[in-house]
Amino acid sequence: MSGLLNNSLSALLTARAGIATVSHNIANVNTDGFSRQRVSQAARQPEYNGAGYIGIGVSVVGIDRVYDSFLVEQARAAATNETYLSAFHDLATRVDQLFGNEAVGLSGATSDFFDSVDALARDPSSIPARQTVISQAQVLAQRFATLDSQLATTEEEIDSRLYSSVANINSLADSIANINDRITSFPGTPADLQDQRDQLLGKLAEEIDISVLDNADGTVSVFVGNGQSLVNGPVGYSLTTLPDLFDPSRLQVGYGEPPTQIPDGLAGGAIGGALEFRRTLLDPARAELGRIATGIAETFNATHATGMDLSGAMGGDFFSYDGPEARAASGNAGAAVINVAIDNLSDVEPRNYELAYGGGSWQLIDIASGSAIGMTGSGSAADPFLAEGLAITVSGAAADGDRFQLKTLSPAASSLKVAVNGPQGIAAASPMVGSAALANTGSALAGIVAVEDPGNPALSDAVNIVFDDPTTYRIFDSGGSDLTGPIAFSPGDDISFNGWRFSLEGQPAGADSFSVTPNVGGTGDNSVARRLLEVAREGLFGGGNTSIEDLQSGLLAKVGIATQQAEASLQAQSAVRDQAEMSVESVSGVNLDEEAVNLMRYQEAYQAAAKAIAVADTLFQTVLDAVR
Amino acid sequence: MRISSNTLARSYLAVTQRNQAELLRTQIQLATGRRVNRPSDDPGAAVRIEALTRGLKTHEVHEQNAEAARRRLSIEDEALGQVSGILDRMRELTIRANTAVLDDVSRAGIADEVRQLSEGLVQLGNSKDGRGEYLFAGFRVGQPAFARQGDEVVYQGDQGRRQLQIGESRQIADGDPGDKIFMSVNPGRTGVLVTADPSNTGTGVVGAYALTGPAPAGDLTVSFTTASDYDVIDSGGSIVASGTFVAGDSLNVAGISVPLQGSPAAGDEFAIAVAPRQSIFQIAGDLVAVLEDSDAGPAAAARRQNGFNAALNALDGGLANVSSVRTDVGARLAAAEDQRDINDGFRLQLESTLSTIRDVDYAEAISKLEAQLAGLEVAQRSYAQSRQLSLFDFL
Structure with a gap:
């Protein structure tokens, strides 16, 4: 009788535990990170009564969460990858939109500027046309500055992302350590605390790539980067943001006390995405922007200097800009000062470099790829290091471990300014002009006199070129002295002298004479304006095959392709993450229909057990009635 | 595969978000053309x-x-x-x-x-x-x-x-x-110019002169010493040729034939200039x-x-x-x-x-838009209907 009562009671209690668990599951159907729980029940150890074993009921063995650690880990890794790509894509889209916007994009401003020079070539003496060139040049310079500052804004956003990510990581690490602590203070391992911890680990994985180690006491340890411990049992450690070694205006992630920069070990997650974007897209884009600005400025300046402005003076610089700069790392111990200059523009690559001293020698490293770049020369002023179009000189003694960052091109974009002094100052004309004597019997017309060396001291000397015969000429000064003796000539040759090059259109005859004289009052001359355009559209970079416009297209394509790839990868990775989380969900998620079935099962068990108690009661009454 | 109650909602959300992103792209294409x-x-x-x-x-x-x-x-x-x-x-x-x-x-x-x-x-x-x-x-x-x-x-x-x-x-x-x-x-004519000196006292008039051979290398002067005899003098002042002029005839000098009308007088000069x-x-x-x-x-x-x-x-x-x-x-x-x-x-x-x-190809974009809208609508409808199924309704 008591057996019947006890059995039924155990069944009642077990069914109630089941109902409670079902209701807990139902209650948490929408709780993030909740794993459904299941009551494990087992028959109690039966009693032997000689004839055999009589069951003595049921008991709850445990209440467990339904959980697959492999799937959870997979989902965490998928989340790390997805947030990494998402952060990269987010930032890349910003740049993509910037370059795609015709109102701020570079391409429109550059071609407007070139076109204004073309219009000046059509009407070189017109002040309005000259004013337009200056205005368009200012718009172009402004456009470079705007683009660069927009990119700088993106850089600030990366800083603030790093800052908030690090704060988030630290608070998550604290919470995980806290849960570790609480788990060790309870008997057993409470499923809900484990769920909470898993969820925090999932959030942590969204920020940064982590590796999680399960400890024997039920706690977990978390590591980031190249093994930096973030959580160790009940103790949480923190990451910090600290100024970049070379550039105090940008942040890096550090660890330890005192904090030191984690050397390129932070991958994955929102932090990894932001850092990767900065390293592989933002920095090269800014450098490329600087290369384009430098290219425009250099080509225009070089040609403009060979021309003559409206007042008759030689053209100076058309644009001004800041050249390359070298920044010493904040911890350098030596006294070395690095000077970097552009040696050969066509070889310069849009890269930033690190120059490191160690073991008595200097090494140049491309920051984006991390690969070493060979240098020739000794680094002295007379024999500078030469690498990728740069000339690097070192003065002063460096200490082992000293490092410098070379920003070769990026300063140019933000500092590009129009240096030409008013519309009168644009040098559209050549300072020298050629003419053919009217009595010439040959067909040759005087062509353009292009200045090639504006520094030649005899540049503005008037000379006469007299042909002895159609294939020989001599050059005489204004006093009639022969300066050169006979020089061979064949049709199509240009005549170069005193830093200028004079072209003849047609065939000269013997005794024909030509003169090259200073261009006085030649305000209608457009030869230098035309040359400015030709040079700007010529292949200037990459060994003479890549023009400024090609570079712009290349930059546009680079940004577009990077964004497109990030978008495609992000879509794929989102699907992977969805899939991984669905798998976790399919094991651990609550299904209300299933819970309803379980509820009914436990309810029926409860009702049956209650019925058994009623039967026991009836049996008991029967016995009582029999003895009454 | 076991399906949890939230799986349905999550997969619906994921699909809808992707579809909506694509819909947005199509809409932008249509709006900007x-x-x-x-x-x-x-x-x-x-x-x-x-x-x-x-x-x-x-x-x-x-x-x-x-x-x-x-x-x-x-x-x-x-x-x-x-x-x-x-x-x-x-x-x-x-x-x-x-x-x-x-x-x-x-x-x-x-x-x-x-x-x-x-x-x-x-x-x-x-x-x-x-x-x-x-x-x-x-x-x-x-x-x-x-x-x-x-x-x-x-x-x-x-x-x-x-x-x-x-x-x-x-x-x-x-x-x-x-x-x-x-x-x-x-x-001049044919690359040379023949002129009579304005101070001539005779009546020689230069007619339509023409080249009969190669043009002379330099300027020349025809100077009459008498009414019929003349010297040809180069720019250096030396006499390079002499001749006699017959009235009504042409003066043939250095490859040039100069019809001379009238009669020149002694001391008259005629200049021949090359490529003047x-x-x-x-x-x-x-x-x-x-x-x-x-x-x-x-x-x-x-x-x-x-x-x-x-x-x-x-x-x-x-x-x-x-x-x-x-x-x-x-x-x-x-x-x-x-x-x-x-x-x-x-x-x-x-x-x-x-x-x-x-x-944008409008026909293509519009049909794409319609397909995307239809897809979204179907997803919504099927989700709403599947949400209605619950065992709890029968408890």
Whole structure:
């Protein structure tokens, strides 16, 4: 009788535990990170009564969460990858939109500027046309500055992302350590605390790539980067943001006390995405922007200097800009000062470099790829290091471990300014002009006199070129002295002298004479304006095959392709993450229909057990009635 | 696979978000009319769009250049036409003056007209283009090409010829320096000039001379020592040949046959100049001087006759010079015109390529939009219906 009562009671209690668990599951159907729980029940150890074993009921063995650690880990890794790509894509889209916007994009401003020079070539003496060139040049310079500052804004956003990510990581690490602590203070391992911890680990994985180690006491340890411990049992450690070694205006992630920069070990997650974007897209884009600005400025300046402005003076610089700069790392111990200059523009690559001293020698490293770049020369002023179009000189003694960052091109974009002094100052004309004597019997017309060396001291000397015969000429000064003796000539040759090059259109005859004289009052001359355009559209970079416009297209394509790839990868990775989380969900998620079935099962068990108690009661009454 | 209650909601959300993102893209394409709105939409196309847009702009500039060259060359052509007209008129007047019946007063009247015409030539030489630049001054467009200095007209410009880019690889000069047109006329026939010295006392009149062999290397003077004997003297003053002249015959000197009418006197000189150059203004001035020569007598008549003949030759040289420049200008005008057609065709081609790459195909985009909307609607409907299924409804 008591057996019947006890059995039924155990069944009642077990069914109630089941109902409670079902209701807990139902209650948490929408709780993030909740794993459904299941009551494990087992028959109690039966009693032997000689004839055999009589069951003595049921008991709850445990209440467990339904959980697959492999799937959870997979989902965490998928989340790390997805947030990494998402952060990269987010930032890349910003740049993509910037370059795609015709109102701020570079391409429109550059071609407007070139076109204004073309219009000046059509009407070189017109002040309005000259004013337009200056205005368009200012718009172009402004456009470079705007683009660069927009990119700088993106850089600030990366800083603030790093800052908030690090704060988030630290608070998550604290919470995980806290849960570790609480788990060790309870008997057993409470499923809900484990769920909470898993969820925090999932959030942590969204920020940064982590590796999680399960400890024997039920706690977990978390590591980031190249093994930096973030959580160790009940103790949480923190990451910090600290100024970049070379550039105090940008942040890096550090660890330890005192904090030191984690050397390129932070991958994955929102932090990894932001850092990767900065390293592989933002920095090269800014450098490329600087290369384009430098290219425009250099080509225009070089040609403009060979021309003559409206007042008759030689053209100076058309644009001004800041050249390359070298920044010493904040911890350098030596006294070395690095000077970097552009040696050969066509070889310069849009890269930033690190120059490191160690073991008595200097090494140049491309920051984006991390690969070493060979240098020739000794680094002295007379024999500078030469690498990728740069000339690097070192003065002063460096200490082992000293490092410098070379920003070769990026300063140019933000500092590009129009240096030409008013519309009168644009040098559209050549300072020298050629003419053919009217009595010439040959067909040759005087062509353009292009200045090639504006520094030649005899540049503005008037000379006469007299042909002895159609294939020989001599050059005489204004006093009639022969300066050169006979020089061979064949049709199509240009005549170069005193830093200028004079072209003849047609065939000269013997005794024909030509003169090259200073261009006085030649305000209608457009030869230098035309040359400015030709040079700007010529292949200037990459060994003479890549023009400024090609570079712009290349930059546009680079940004577009990077964004497109990030978008495609992000879509794929989102699907992977969805899939991984669905798998976790399919094991651990609550299904209300299933819970309803379980509820009914436990309810029926409860009702049956209650019925058994009623039967026991009836049996008991029967016995009582029999003895009454 | 086991499905949790949230799986349904999550997968619905994930699918809907993706579909909505695509819907947004289609909507942006339809709203802007462009298939490529950001470089990442199609990086290859973005780069080509940029290049084509740039090409179109450059094209526009080339067309403007061609138009500017065309305008300037038209003005030049017009001015040169008027110069030809003036030279023709001078020629006509010379022929009219070159008759014995005309008296001094009539010739003085013609001289006045020639003077006026010469003034007109200076004005034409100082023509301005539509922008106020002196057309014939070379690069020195800011100052008049020609100025009077005493009796002479001097050229103040230079020989600059401004080139304008009118096509991808085609450029033309938008003008011609004035010295070539106005200051560099060959006044003689066939490359040499034979003139009678104005101080001659005989009545020898130079006729239509012609080259019979290679032109002499340098200038020569035929000096009559008697009425029939002459020496040929070079520029150094040495006698290179001697001969005897038979009245009514031609003078054959150094490869030139000079019909000489009348009879020269001892001491008369005839100059032979090789490849001489004169300015149009000087030709007109010389003509005026001949017209105003009112001396009487056969020697003066011969002098006038020689003057008129020389003027006619010189005016022919001037006309030939102007018309050769005009031909060249016409060729350049045609080139500018021609290039405009080429540019128009090329622009059309660029524009249609650009449109193919950049612009959205509305039919395609709209049907895509409809498909996307339908997909979203179906997903919504199926989700709402599957949500309605719950065992709890039956408890």
